Amino acid sequence: MIDELYREVILDHYKSPRNKRGIEAATCSSHGNNPLCGDEVTVYANVEDGQLAEAAFEGQGCSISQASASMMTEAVAGRSLDEVHSLAKEFRAMMAGEAEPSEDELGDLAALRGVVRYPARIKCAVLAWDTLEQALEGGEARGAAAH
Amino acid sequence: MDAEIVRKDFPLLERTTSKGKPITYLDSAATSQKPRQVLDAVREFDEHYNSNVHRGVYELAEQATDRYEGARSKIASFIGASGPETIVFNRGTTESVNLVAYAWGRKFLGEGDEILISELEHHSNIVPWQLAARATGAALKYIPVTDEGRVEIDAVEAAISDRTKLVAITGQSNVLGVMPPLEEIGRLAHAAGARFLVDGAQLVPHAPVDVQAIGCDFLTISGHKMLGPTASGGLYATTEVMEEMDVFLGGGEMIEEVLKDEATYKPPPYKFEAGTPNISQEVGLGAAVDYLEALGMEAVHAHEVELTAYALERLDELGGVRVFGPTDATERGGAISFWVEGSHPHDVATILDEEGVCVRAGHHCAQVLMRRLEVPATARASFNVYTTREDVDRLVEGLEKVKAVFG
Numbered sequence: 001m002i003d004e005l006y007r008e009v010i011l012d013h014y015k016s017p018r019n020k021r022g023i024e025a026a027t028c029s030s031h032g033n034n035p036l037c038g039d040e041v042t043v044y045a046n047v048e049d050g051q052l053a054e055a056a057f058e059g060q061g062c063s064i065s066q067a068s069a070s071m072m073t074e075a076v077a078g079r080s081l082d083e084v085h086s087l088a089k090e091f092r093a094m095m096a097g098e099a100e101p102s103e104d105e106l107g108d109l110a111a112l113r114g115v116v117r118y119p120a121r122i123k124c125a126v127l128a129w130d131t132l133e134q135a136l137e138g139g140e141a142r143g144a145a146a147h
Numbered sequence: 148m149d150a151e152i153v154r155k156d157f158p159l160l161e162r163t164t165s166k167g168k169p170i171t172y173l174d175s176a177a178t179s180q181k182p183r184q185v186l187d188a189v190r191e192f193d194e195h196y197n198s199n200v201h202r203g204v205y206e207l208a209e210q211a212t213d214r215y216e217g218a219r220s221k222i223a224s225f226i227g228a229s230g231p232e233t234i235v236f237n238r239g240t241t242e243s244v245n246l247v248a249y250a251w252g253r254k255f256l257g258e259g260d261e262i263l264i265s266e267l268e269h270h271s272n273i274v275p276w277q278l279a280a281r282a283t284g285a286a287l288k289y290i291p292v293t294d295e296g297r298v299e300i301d302a303v304e305a306a307i308s309d310r311t312k313l314v315a316i317t318g319q320s321n322v323l324g325v326m327p328p329l330e331e332i333g334r335l336a337h338a339a340g341a342r343f344l345v346d347g348a349q350l351v352p353h354a355p356v357d358v359q360a361i362g363c364d365f366l367t368i369s370g371h372k373m374l375g376p377t378a379s380g381g382l383y384a385t386t387e388v389m390e391e392m393d394v395f396l397g398g399g400e401m402i403e404e405v406l407k408d409e410a411t412y413k414p415p416p417y418k419f420e421a422g423t424p425n426i427s428q429e430v431g432l433g434a435a436v437d438y439l440e441a442l443g444m445e446a447v448h449a450h451e452v453e454l455t456a457y458a459l460e461r462l463d464e465l466g467g468v469r470v471f472g473p474t475d476a477t478e479r480g481g482a483i484s485f486w487v488e489g490s491h492p493h494d495v496a497t498i499l500d501e502e503g504v505c506v507r508a509g510h511h512c513a514q515v516l517m518r519r520l521e522v523p524a525t526a527r528a529s530f531n532v533y534t535t536r537e538d539v540d541r542l543v544e545g546l547e548k549v550k551a552v553f554g
Contacts, residue, residue, distance in 0.1 A: 001166070002501045006494075006552050037493055037509050038523035060523055062493035063553075118497060 004114040005121075006063065013067035013108070018074050019056040026056075028138060032131030034123055039065040043073075043131040052076050052084050057128065064112070064121050069128035071108045081136065088129050095122050148446040150454075154533035156182035156438075168503030171541040176321050176349060176482045176529035177507055178371045181435070185374055188434035192427045200426055201400065201417075215426050218433030219416075225436045226347075226366060227357035228383055235389075235416040236429050239369035239380030240348040241271040244315070246382055246419060247344060247365055250392040252279035252313070255342075260285040260312040263341070265327065266292045266519045267320045270512040272346045276315065285312070292519060296320060296472045298327035303335055311341045318350025318366075322511045322527065323472030324455065324479035326350070333362040342388065348372055352531070353451055353480045355444040364388050373439065374532070375432035378425045389415035396421040439532075447532055451481035454530050458483055458539045465543055467550060471520055481530030484511070487546060490553035492526040498552060499526075499545040506542070 023029075026044035033040045039061030046054040055073040059066060072091075076084045090106060093099035094113055101110040115125045154160050157180045163169055172180060192214060198205075200212045219231040228234065237243060252275075256262065262276045266289050280287045290306045292298055298316065307314065314336035319326045329345055336343040344365035350356060351366075352373035358366050365388070370379030384392075394401060394412050398421035403411040412418040439447060456476035462468045467488040473479050487495050496508035507527045510517045517523065528542055 002498055002548070002552065005497065011552070038517070039493075040523070062491035064493075121493070121497060124493065 005118060007111045007114060009108050009111045010063060010067045013070040014063040017057075017066060017070040019077075020058060020070065021056050022058055023054065023056050028135045030131050030135035030138075032127050032134065034061075034065070034127055037062065037124065039124055039127055041065065041069050041128050041131050043069070043128060043135050045076075045132065045135055047081065047136070050081050052079055052081060055132065061127075062121075062124050064115055064124040065127050068109075068112055068125045071112070072128045072132065075107055075109055076132070084136070085133075088133055091129055092126065095126055148442050148450050148532070150450060150533055150535045153442070154535065156184065157533050158183060158186070160533060164500075164503045166501065166503070168501075171502070171504040171538050173528040173530070173534070173538060173542060174505045174507050175531035175534065176372070176511075176527065178377065179352065179374050179531050180533060181374055181376065181431075182438055184438050185376065185431045185434045189376060189427045189431040192430045197427065199423055211426065214430050214433075215424070218429045218436075221433045221436045222368065222381065223383075225356075225440065226351065226368070226383060227359050229359070229386075232386060232414075232416055233383050233389075235382040235384070235419040236379075236424050237381050237419070238378045238425065239371065240269075240346060240367040243365075243367035243380070243382035244272055244275045244344070244346065246395045247384075247392075248275035248279040250395040250419070251342070251388070252276075252285075253282060254391075254393045256280075256283040256285040256312055258284035259310060261308070261310045262287050263290060263306055263311050263314045263336075264288075265290040265298050265316050266515055267296060267298065267317050267323070267325065267327070268315075268513065268515065269317065269321055269346065269348065270514070271348075272315055272317060272344075273515060286310075289515070290316070292325075292516075295474075296323040296325045296516070296520075297478075298325070298332070300328060300331050300335075303332050307335050307339045307341070309339055311336070311339050313342045313344065315344040315346065315365075317346040317348075318356070319353060319480045319482075320472070320513075320516070321349045321482060321529075322484050322513050322516055322525065324482040324529075325472055326354070326478065326480060329361045329363070337362065347383075349480065349482065352439075354448040358383055370428065370432040370435065373432075373435055375435035376425075376428040379428035379432035381429075382419070384415075386415060389419070394418050394421075398422045400424075442532060448480075450532065451530050451534075452476050454534055454536065454539065455479060455481045455483065457536055458528065458530075458542070461539055461543045462546075465546055465550075467554075468546065471522075471525060481534070482527060483529070484525035484527045486522065486525055487549050487553070490549055492524045494553065495526045495546070495549050498549045499542070502541065502545040502548065504542055504545045 041059035
């Protein structure tokens, strides 16, 4: 049962996070946290001509929040902003249990579907996405406010 | 005191999780479970005596008032207070500290004065003082704690001065279980001419308390952490202090006479009890006090020290677990904060939950202490009269699973 939540790919992203660094010349960035649990992420993004060229993050927190951030930075890199927003929407729908994840679309992110069965942890998984979208809109993200 | 027998009085502990695991309840520092005796007392009151207190002239109202006031007397005697008039009923520690910060603080604090608290404090003994400081111009100062969370008397001495008007400190840390030396701190506070408040939320449920021996001016009591109903509890204060304080909430019950532009107030403690109180809850708290007194608070404390020693030993054997706070069980109550190497407290709590083991993960409403310990969060297991060695064993088995996933 617990293996459904802590899939190998999630533990891999948690132990060896991808794109975990700051981007000094990022075109936008934002900080997000879950005050209740202390999970924190700062998301950096470089947007060029409507394309999200590069995304990175710094942060600390539980495996779900940090693995989700790591997977997200991989999933959004090189996509148009429209595609990024639709990916965010699809991810949220998966977290709300409204849609079966499509591995084609979400890739590694689909591994987070096990989180749906742990309501207390959904905000951990969504934190990086809230923060990215806030960065793209130019503001602060707060996980607690978003849920 | 035999916890195996005691736990049979607690119906909730008989249930299982949706996955069919027995409940291993290790979150008593957040809220305790309630014995049948308390549940029955609340039900009996609601079924046979429910009516408003201090108002009716009919028999039923008299009986309700007798039971409500009877609970006040029980609580007063439980903490060694001089009489029931020293107990204000309210929703517990948060409301009590706010009451003091408002009704005492707004009247007696001003520019140049200092409020002294410790780095151990729960947010309920921090934020009301921040508000009082902002409103009055007083400064909020902290007594630093050691790496193990001890409040050393030298640090208190160094922090206290003739500017100190109030020292407010926890009797037992909800995170580390550490028990600061209250009597010595109280003597220093009074020698400096300051008032002394003890946050008793975690102390009163777990150890014998005698307010006169401690020498505190205020003691807060949270009923739901001492086997009583939620929203029960109150504030102890000496009559002398209560008389000099302003009122807190205004409304019915707390007045003697109301004119168009002003009112006169009842003597304490009633001047602090506006509105209809949590009557059946306080009656339930009276039953919780009876229950604890029958067990004996010396025995309750000894049980928790023994269990804490056992848990510390098992965690040490397990390895890869960092325990915060003193490692000597005689210096602490039954709340153990820890960190399992390589895994975040939330992941620990989720995996333990899968096994029916309920622990708290997070900052425990003590972010100042978390920063002092340089951790964003901890996992915490906390005990009460119904906690057994078997509960501790289940915790350790669960932690073995955590290590298997994250190791």
